Amino acid sequence: MISFILNRALQIIPVIIGVTLATFLLAQIIPGDPADVLLGSMASEEARQQLRLSLGLNEPIYVQYAIYLKNLLHGDLGQSFTFAQPVTQVIVERLFNTSLLAIAAIILASVAGVAAGTWAALKPGSLRDQGLSVVVLFFNSMPSFWLGLVLILTFGLHLRLLPVGGMQGATGSSGIGSMVAHMVLPTITLAAWSLAVIARMTRSAILDVINSDYIRTARSRGVGEARIVLRHALPNAMPSVITVIGMQMGFLLSGAVLTETVFSWPGIGLAMFQAISTRDIPLIQGGILVLAVAFVLINFAVDILYAYFNPKVKLA
Amino acid sequence: MMMFTKPHPAQTIRSSDAVFEVKDLGVAYGRDAASVQVVNDVSLSVGRGEALGVVGESGCGKSQTMLAALGLLPRGGRITSGQVLLEGRNLVDLSPREMRAVRGSGIALISQDALTSLNPAMTIGTQMAEPMIHYGGMSRSAARTRCIELLDLVGIPGAATRLASYPHELSGGMRQRALIAMAISANPKVLIADEPTTALDVTTQSQILRLIDSLRKELGMALILITHDLGVVAGVADRVAVLYAGRVVETAETETLFASPRHPYTKALLDTISQLEDEVSERLNPIPGLPPDPRNPVQGCPFNPRCDYVRDVCRAELPALADSVEGGRHPVRCHVDPFVGLSLTMASGGAR
Numbered sequence: 001m002i003s004f005i006l007n008r009a010l011q012i013i014p015v016i017i018g019v020t021l022a023t024f025l026l027a028q029i030i031p032g033d034p035a036d037v038l039l040g041s042m043a044s045e046e047a048r049q050q051l052r053l054s055l056g057l058n059e060p061i062y063v064q065y066a067i068y069l070k071n072l073l074h075g076d077l078g079q080s081f082t083f084a085q086p087v088t089q090v091i092v093e094r095l096f097n098t099s100l101l102a103i104a105a106i107i108l109a110s111v112a113g114v115a116a117g118t119w120a121a122l123k124p125g126s127l128r129d130q131g132l133s134v135v136v137l138f139f140n141s142m143p144s145f146w147l148g149l150v151l152i153l154t155f156g157l158h159l160r161l162l163p164v165g166g167m168q169g170a171t172g173s174s175g176i177g178s179m180v181a182h183m184v185l186p187t188i189t190l191a192a193w194s195l196a197v198i199a200r201m202t203r204s205a206i207l208d209v210i211n212s213d214y215i216r217t218a219r220s221r222g223v224g225e226a227r228i229v230l231r232h233a234l235p236n237a238m239p240s241v242i243t244v245i246g247m248q249m250g251f252l253l254s255g256a257v258l259t260e261t262v263f264s265w266p267g268i269g270l271a272m273f274q275a276i277s278t279r280d281i282p283l284i285q286g287g288i289l290v291l292a293v294a295f296v297l298i299n300f301a302v303d304i305l306y307a308y309f310n311p312k313v314k315l316a
Numbered sequence: 317m318m319m320f321t322k323p324h325p326a327q328t329i330r331s332s333d334a335v336f337e338v339k340d341l342g343v344a345y346g347r348d349a350a351s352v353q354v355v356n357d358v359s360l361s362v363g364r365g366e367a368l369g370v371v372g373e374s375g376c377g378k379s380q381t382m383l384a385a386l387g388l389l390p391r392g393g394r395i396t397s398g399q400v401l402l403e404g405r406n407l408v409d410l411s412p413r414e415m416r417a418v419r420g421s422g423i424a425l426i427s428q429d430a431l432t433s434l435n436p437a438m439t440i441g442t443q444m445a446e447p448m449i450h451y452g453g454m455s456r457s458a459a460r461t462r463c464i465e466l467l468d469l470v471g472i473p474g475a476a477t478r479l480a481s482y483p484h485e486l487s488g489g490m491r492q493r494a495l496i497a498m499a500i501s502a503n504p505k506v507l508i509a510d511e512p513t514t515a516l517d518v519t520t521q522s523q524i525l526r527l528i529d530s531l532r533k534e535l536g537m538a539l540i541l542i543t544h545d546l547g548v549v550a551g552v553a554d555r556v557a558v559l560y561a562g563r564v565v566e567t568a569e570t571e572t573l574f575a576s577p578r579h580p581y582t583k584a585l586l587d588t589i590s591q592l593e594d595e596v597s598e599r600l601n602p603i604p605g606l607p608p609d610p611r612n613p614v615q616g617c618p619f620n621p622r623c624d625y626v627r628d629v630c631r632a633e634l635p636a637l638a639d640s641v642e643g644g645r646h647p648v649r650c651h652v653d654p655f656v657g658l659s660l661t662m663a664s665g666g667a668r
C-alpha cells in the first residue's frame with residue numbers, strides 16, 4: 001500500500017508542472033503588453049516598469065517561466081488589482097469558504113446518494129425504485145443556478161425560512177446556527193446534481209454485482225437480504241461508486257463558481273467570477289492553479305480510497 | 317479422468333429413508349407466451365449419508381434444479397410445479413425467512429468456480445464466520461475457533477493465518493477447500509456440490525473429490541454431486557441420475573448404470589469416458605450434435621435428433637420414465653430401451 005501511494009504521488013508531479021505551464025502561458029497568449037495584462041489598464045507607467053523588471057519581462061520566455069516558478073514556490077502569485085491585495089491572500093481567505101461549501105456538498109451528495117441508491121437497489125423495479133429514477137432525472141436535467149434560484153424563491157423569499165445569500169462565520173455574533181442556516185440552500189444547490197449521479201451509480205453498481213456467484217454463496221449459507229446488499233454487494237460496488245464520487249468532487253469545484261455567484265458566497269468561485277468580469281489576470285491565473293491542483297489532489301485521494309476498497313489493486 | 321474404486325457397496329435407498337427429495341419439479345423463465353421451461357418433472361431422492369450423482373451435458377438443467385431446491389433461482393426464474401422435501405418438509409411453501417433458516421444448516425451448496433464464489437472484498441475468516449455470528453448466535457471468538465477447526469478439517473495448512481487472507485491470495489485448490497469449509501460450517505444434512513472440480517487441474521480435482529467424499533462419510537451428510545462427467549461420479553456416487561434437456565432420462569445404482577446402461581444417451585456418455593480415459597482434454601463434446609435449446613424444444617423424445625436407435629414413435633411422443641424390466645429399480649425414459657438383455661456383453665465392453 002505504501003509503495004502504491006508513493007507511486008501515485010510521483011505521477012502527480014508532471015501533471016502539476018503542466019498546470020503551472022498552462023497558467024504561466026495564460027498571461028503570454030493574451031494580446032497586449034503582459035505588463036498591461038497583469039496590472040490592468042489603470043496602472044501607472046512606473047508600476048509597469050517595476051513589474052517588467054521583477055518578472056524579467058525583457059528576458060527570454062524560459063527565464064520568465066523560471067521566475068514565475070520561483071515566485072510560486074515562495075507563495076507569490078502576483079497582485080490582484082480588483083481586490084488590491086496579493087492573489088495568495090485573496091485565495092487563502094476564500095479557499096476556506098469554498099472548501100466548507102464543497103465538503104458539505106460532497107458529504108451530502110455521497111451520503112444521501114449512496115443511501116438512496118442502495119435503498120432503491122434493495123427492491124429493483126419497485127415503486128420506490130422508479131420514484132428514485134424520476135427524481136434522478138429531474139435533478140440531472142436542470143441547471144444548478146436555476147435550482148438555486150427556485151430554492152431562494154421558495155425557502156428564502158416565499159416561506160422566509162432560510163437566508164438567501166452571504167455567509168456567516170461560526171464565530172460571528174449569531175453563532176453556529178446562523179452559519180448552518182446560511183449554508184443549507186447553497187449546499188443543496190451544489191449537491192443536487194452529484195447526489196443524483198451518485199444515487200444512480202450506486203444503484204446500478206449494486207445490481208451489477210448482485211448476481212455474482214459470491215452473492216449466491218452468501219445466500220446459500222442463509223445470509224439475509226439486508227446483509228447481502230449492505231455487507232456483500234455494497235462493498236464490491238464501492239470502487240465504481242468512489243470513482244464517480246471523485247469525478248463529482250472535481251465537478252463540484254466548477255459548480256461552486258455558479259453556486260457561489262447565485263448565493264453571493266465569498267469563495268474562490270465568486271472571486272473568479274469577479275476576476276473574469278474585470279479581466280484580473282493574476283487572480284484568474286492563481287484561481288485556476290489552485291482549482292487544478294485541488295482537482296489533482298482529490299483524484300489522488302480517490303485512487304487511494306479505491307485501492308483500499310479493492311484489495312486486488314494494491315498488488316498492481 | 318478419475319475412476320477410483322468405490323470403497324463400499326451401494327445401499328438401495330427406499331423413498332421413506334430419503335432425507336432430501338425433489339418431486340416432479342418444474343422450473344421456467346419468463347411468463348405466458350415467452351415462458352421457457354428449463355426443468356421438467358425432475359424427481360430425485362437421496363438418503364442419509366448417501367451420494368447421488370447427477371450427470372448430463374452443459375445446459376441440461378442440473379444447476380437450475382438445485383438452485384430451485386435452495387430457493388435461489390435468479391430473477392425471472394420460478395418453480396412451476398412439484399415439491400422439494402427436506403426430511404419430509406416441503407420447502408417450496410416456506411416463507412423467505414423460513415427458507416433462509418434452511419439454507420446452510422439444512423442444505424448447503426458448493427459451486428463450481430471458487431474464485432468467483434468467494435467474496436473478493438472480504439477475508440476468508442470474515443465470510444466464513446458471518447452466518448455463525450449473525451445467524452448462529454456464536455461469539456466472535458467461538459466463531460474464530462470453529463473456522464480454524466473447519467479449515468483444518470478440509471486440509472488447509474496454517475489455518476489460523478489463512479483467516480486473514482483474501483480469496484485472491486489463495487491457490488485454486490485452497491480456495492475450493494475454503495469454499496467447502498464454508499459449506500459444511502453449519503453441519504448441513506444435504507451437501508450439493510455443483511461441478512466442484514471443473515475449474516481445477518486434474519491432480520487437484522481428485523484431491524477435492526476425495527475430500528468431499530470423506531467429509532460426507534465423516535459428517536454423515538447426504539451428497540448430491542453434479543457433473544457433466546460420468547468418470548467423476550464413478551468413484552463417489554452410490555446412485556446416478558442422468559439428465560437430458562431438463563428431464564431425468566435414467567436412474568440406477570452406479571455399478572448397474574456403468575455395467576448396463578439402458579438409455580442411448582447414457583450409453584453415449586459412457587462411451588466418451590472409455591475413449592477419453594487417458595486424456596486431459598475433457599471439455600470436448602464427443603456426442604455428435606448439441607442438446608436442444610429449451611427455447612426451442614424438440615417434439616417427442618428430446619434426444620431423437622442425436623439418437624442411433626430412433627424410431628417414428630420417438631418423434632411423436634415423449635417417453636415416460638418407467639421400468640418394466642427391473643421392477644422399478646432402474647427406470648429409463650426411452651420407447652425403445654435398446655440394450656435390455658445385452659447387459660452381460662455391455663458389462664465387459666462398456667465401463668471398467
Ligand SMILES: Nc1ncnc2c1ncn2[C@@H]1O[C@H](COP(=O)(O)OP(=O)(O)OP(=O)(O)O)[C@@H](O)[C@H]1O
Nearest residue numbers: 345354373374375376377378379380381390544610
Ligand atoms: N437466468 C436464466 N434465464 C433464462 N434461462 C436460463 C437462465 N439460467 C439458465 N437458463 C437456462 O436453463 C438451462 C439449464 O441451465 P443449467 O444452468 O441448469 O444447466 P447445467 O446443466 O447446470 O449446465 P452446466 O453444466 O453448463 O452448468 C439452460 O438451457 C440455460 O440456458
Ligand code: SF4
Nearest residue numbers: 617620623630650651
Ligand atoms: S426414445 Fe427413441 S430417440 Fe429417445 S432415446 Fe429412446 S430410442 Fe432414442
Ligand SMILES: [Mg+2]
Nearest residue numbers: 378379380510
Ligand atoms: Mg451448472
